[in-house]
Amino acid sequence: xxxxxxxxxxxxxxxxxxxxxxxxxxxxxxxxxxxxxxxxxxxxxxxxxxxxxxxxxxxxxxxxxxxxxxxxxxxxxxxxxxxxxxxxxxxxxxxxxxxxxxxxxxxxxxxxxxxxxxxxxxxxxxxxxxxxxxxxxxxxxxxxxxxxxxxxxxxxxxxxxxxxxxxxxxxxxxxxxxxxxxxxxxxxxxxxxxxxxxxxxxxxxxxxxxxxxxxxxxxxxxxxxxxxxxxxxxxxxxxxxxxxxxxxxxxxxxxxxxxxxxxxxxxxxxxxxxxxxxxxxxxxxxxxxxxxxxxxxxxxxxxxxxxxxxxxxxxxxxxxxxxxxxxxxxxxxxxxxxxxxxxxxxxxxxxxxxxxxxxxxxxxxxxxxxx
Numbered sequence: 056x057x058x059x060x061x062x063x064x065x066x067x068x069x070x071x072x073x074x075x076x077x078x079x080x081x082x083x084x085x086x087x088x089x090x091x092x093x094x095x096x097x098x099x100x101x102x103x104x105x106x107x108x109x110x111x112x113x114x115x116x117x118x119x120x121x122x123x124x125x126x127x128x129x130x131x132x133x134x135x136x137x138x139x140x141x142x143x144x145x146x147x148x149x150x151x152x153x154x155x156x157x158x159x160x161x162x163x164x165x166x167x168x169x170x171x172x173x174x175x176x177x178x179x180x181x182x183x184x185x186x187x188x189x190x191x192x193x194x195x196x197x198x199x200x201x202x203x204x205x206x207x208x209x210x211x212x213x214x215x216x217x218x219x220x221x222x223x224x225x226x227x228x229x230x231x232x233x234x235x236x237x238x239x240x241x242x243x244x245x246x247x248x249x250x251x252x253x254x255x256x257x258x259x260x261x262x263x264x265x266x267x268x269x270x271x272x273x274x275x276x277x278x279x280x281x282x283x284x285x286x287x288x289x290x291x292x293x294x295x296x297x298x299x300x301x302x303x304x305x306x307x308x309x310x311x312x313x314x315x316x317x318x319x320x321x322x323x324x325x326x327x328x329x330x331x332x333x334x335x336x337x338x339x340x341x342x343x344x345x346x347x348x349x350x351x352x353x354x355x356x357x358x359x360x361x362x363x364x365x366x367x368x369x370x371x372x373x374x375x376x377x378x379x380x381x382x383x384x385x386x387x388x389x390x391x392x393x394x395x396x397x398x399x400x401x402x403x404x405x406x407x408x409x410x411x412x413x414x415x416x417x418x419x420x421x422x423x424x425x426x
Contacts, residue, residue: 127417128345128410135418143416144356146234146338152180152213153233154360157220159309161248162238163343166375168217170368171360175215178362183210185218189266193221193303194313204228213359219303222312222332235336236357239306239409240343242402243395246304250281250292251384253302282391294398296321307405310337326401330408339416340409352416 141147156171158164168184175182195203200223207216208230216233225232240248252258254277262269284292294304298320310329311317317325333340338357341349350368353361368375396403 127348127414128342130411130414132414132418135415136421138415138419140355140416140419143412143419144338145336146357149232149234151231151233152359153207153210153231154180154213154215154357155207155233155235156215156217157222157235157237157309158217159237159239159245159306160219160303161245161252162240163346164238167238167341170364170375171215171217173367173371174360174362174364177367178213178360180213180215180360181210183214183216185216185220187265189269191219193219193309194318195220195223200313201228204230207233215360221309221317222336224312224336232336234338234357236339236341236353237309237337238341238343238349239406242304242306242399242406243392245306246294246302246395247281247387247392248381248384249302249304250284252381255381255383280385281387285391285394292395294320294395296398306402310340310405321398321401323401326405329405333409333412340413342410342413345410345413348417349413351422352413352420355420356416 156164156168158168172182172184174180192199203218203220204223204225205228208225210216222235254272259272263271279289279291281292283289291302294300296319299318300320305318305320305325307322307325307329308317310332311325312328312332314328316322317328319325339349339353341353343349346368347365350361350365354364
């Protein structure tokens with residue numbers, strides 16, 4: 056009798072879980088018309104202008120002008136013109152054509168990954184990506200690190216491997232170091248994007264589909280907006296120096312590496328080690344806010360994998376720009392962003408460091424203005 060009751064309770068719980076998931080699907084389906092209107096409006100905006108206007112001015116400006124500096128992140132490119140691009144190109148030191156994109160979440164990495172997948176057919180390389188994980192661990196155990204580097208090492212060149220994971224030094228395991236690339240984004244904008252990304256209906260529906268045993272989020276958590284989260288001192292939106300976070304808020308951690316000391320929000324160690332690794336081990340770290348320049352630099356510094364990237368992206372912009380677009384993300388006031396930025400000092404410094412490096416790489420190419 057007792058076993059029968061337990062069985063019935065289990066069946067009831069299963070029915071409730073399935074019903075809840077179905078309701079989420081129905082809710083998501085009812086919002087598709089909103090999504091269609093939203094994306095159509097954006098698609099029209101994207102295709103109605105010159106591609107360069109997506110993240111900057113479409114009009115060529117004299118170098119040194121205020122608008123020209125604004126277009127290139129506030130940097131005057133003239134100060135970088137006399138740099139030999141070979142000194143900024145780590146790719147020349149790699150004889151094994153294996154590329155690792157240890158992608159940071161919410162920096163346009165999904166679109167970049169899909170771009171790489173498309174480029175693999177055009178440029179003749181093999182594309183590999185990690186499978187979806189129930190729990191995304193970017194810090195690996197010693198055994199997991201060894202297994203991963205050995206896996207990547209056996210890929211037949213030229214090949215690409217994509218995964219959310221912190222930087223790993225392959226030479227530690229007596230293996231050939233691959234070419235690394237990655238992307239960055241304004242750190243505060245990135246954490247806000249992540250905050251609403253994991254609350255989007257389609258996100259947890261897809262997660263529930265992939266991993267049925269995962270619990271559904273509470274209604275209170277889903278309704279919690281970012282501004283209230285910050286102003287009420289909610290732990291989720293408090294970014295304290297040295298904290299270990301599970302929401303990938305620490306940008307520097309992805310570049311610092313697998314060391315324990317790399318895990319600690321806004322720490323000086325993570326900042327300095329991340330800078331060192333970018334200089335020594337990353338061919339290019341692109342910037343989401345200036346995708347046009349990013350693609351140009353990738354094409355010239357990592358041509359085997361990114362040849363034709365800019366043309367392909369803008370030719371199929373509607374396809375790539377729709378990836379992971381979140382229509383449920385509301386506007387967050389600058390006042391709230393300024394409050395949050397006070398605790399992101401080293402994260403912002405790293406972001407600016409990566410921007411400056413990318414613009415140095417671009418300027419050193421001395422490309423014609425019409426490029």
